[in-house]
Amino acid sequence: MPKTVDRDEQRRQIGAALLQLVAERGLDEVSVRTVAAATGRSPGAVQKYFSTKDEMLTFAAELAGERVERRMAGVDSALPLRQALRELILTTLPVDAERRAEATAQLAFAVRAAHHPGLAAIRRQVDQDIRQALAGWLESAGHTTHATAVADAVIALSDGLALRMLYTPQEHEHLLAALDRSLDALIPGPGPEPPYSSAGASSCSASRR
Amino acid sequence: MPKTVDRDEQRRQIGAALLQLVAERGLDEVSVRTVAAATGRSPGAVQKYFSTKDEMLTFAAELAGERVERRMAGVDSALPLRQALRELILTTLPVDAERRAEATAQLAFAVRAAHHPGLAAIRRQVDQDIRQALAGWLESAGHTTHATAVADAVIALSDGLALRMLYTPQEHEHLLAALDRSLDALIPGPGPEPPYSSAGASSCSASRR
DNA sequence: ATCTTTGAGATACAGTCGTATTCTAAAGGC
DNA sequence: GCCTTTAGAATACGACTGTATCTCAAAGAT
Secondary structure, eight states: OOSOOOHHHHHHHHHHHHHHHHHHHOGGGOOHHHHHHHTTOOHHHHHHHOSSHHHHHHHHHHHHHHHHHHHHHHSOTTSOHHHHHHHHHHTTSOSSHHHHHHHHHHHHHHHHHTTOHHHHHHHHHHHHHHHHHHHHHHHHTTOOTTHHHHHHHHHHHHHHHHHHHHHOGGGHHHHHHHHHHHHHHHSOOSSSOOOOOSOSOOSGGGSOO | OOSOOOHHHHHHHHHHHHHHHHHHHOGGGOOHHHHHHHTTOOHHHHHHHOSSHHHHHHHHHHHHHHHHHHHHHHSOTTSOHHHHHHHHHHTTSOSSHHHHHHHHHHHHHHHHHTTOHHHHHHHHHHHHHHHHHHHHHHHHTTOOTTHHHHHHHHHHHHHHHHHHHHHOGGGHHHHHHHHHHHHHHHSOOOSSOOTTSOTTSOGGGOOOO
16 A cells, blocks of 8 residues: 555545635635645645546535534524524624635535535535524424524525625624624514514514513 | 717626626626627627726626616505515515526625625625615604614525525525515514404414415 | 728637646555 | 555646737718
8 A cells, every 4th residue: 555645634625725715715716726726735636636626616515514514513502592593693604704714605605506506405405404403493492483484584694694794894783783683583582672662562572481 | 970889788788698697607607708699799899898807797786786776766665664675575586587687696796796896895885775775664664773773684684585595496485484484573563464464463473475 | 982980800819727647756565 | 675556746738718909891970
């Protein structure tokens, strides 16, 4: 046996470099050569691990998906529902350099998935996992009705806020306020009632206390 | 004066073709040559109207923004708030081929804006316009507190749902349900419950038709 | 009818792309 | 020790990119 290397580890290194490159320069700037340079390798060396650019892209998309799911699993599930949700969403919003990198890559892949069946399948799988985990949280917190619909709403809200934050760093404050407002509305109680206006029969606020 | 043409009209034609191309094949497939072919022109003819690819892209992004704002202005403002919002959001979701085309282009430009200051500025302007119009709707419907936060939430929700619909056509039903759930939560019934609501009960049980 | 200005097409150029092929060097197994 | 297998680099190729330049046809003004 000749010189041997941990192939999977190498692939993960390259994939990680690709994600970072997407974050810094955009998915359009990703080429076999730029990724190779970002990892200090020659283009030929990258070819040893990914025979095709598309294979490399797909691998990186899966890697990014795994990261999201791992972060999700890392949220303290003992937290009150609203806080847990807020914490989870905050880990997906580009509020600092690291999260901005992740969000950028995530959204870039999502848009490309619109014209790339392979990437679309990966995104669908990740979304499905997150959706079911979220629905589980909701149900175990007493949110037995329309748990999946609320889960989908939370996902959409998170993605939409992240997208806009990408090109509007000035408005992070406003958008975080919008996040809290939405969570207040979507997740009634526990704790002090959100300071929502409107006369007594405010829609959902009576369901759980 | 020699042969003369309506330059602005030509530019709009080319811009429209570019948007359609983005919708059908993705922003990566947009090149001076592909756009020229899509308009039945030669690449050189396109150069007469846009001396640079970036100028062409910027123009198309503005064109797309105008379309959104025009659609927004077209929503019947006499409608009850919740219905107006729902109608507005539906015109931005990829529920049919035409809207899918618009949403695809919109989101593609949004992601590219993350690394393109010019596009970012355009997006920010469009977002600002929509936000203020939405906030105006909300306030004039009695939603005097946190109108802008709710407006931002609505925008994020709309973008997030559109993004996911792009690569998950199978789940349109679920996502529309999530939209209604969110609207129910965000917009407490304006006096008379909207017709979506089932009887006088809490609007929590109201779902899409 | 001529001139002049313009739209449109064709072509050229340097650069980058993805991928295939070829080479060098090094690290186990014998 | 050599020999095989592999990692990695270098190179080659055709296709495509954005942009600059050139030519030609056509239409209004004189």
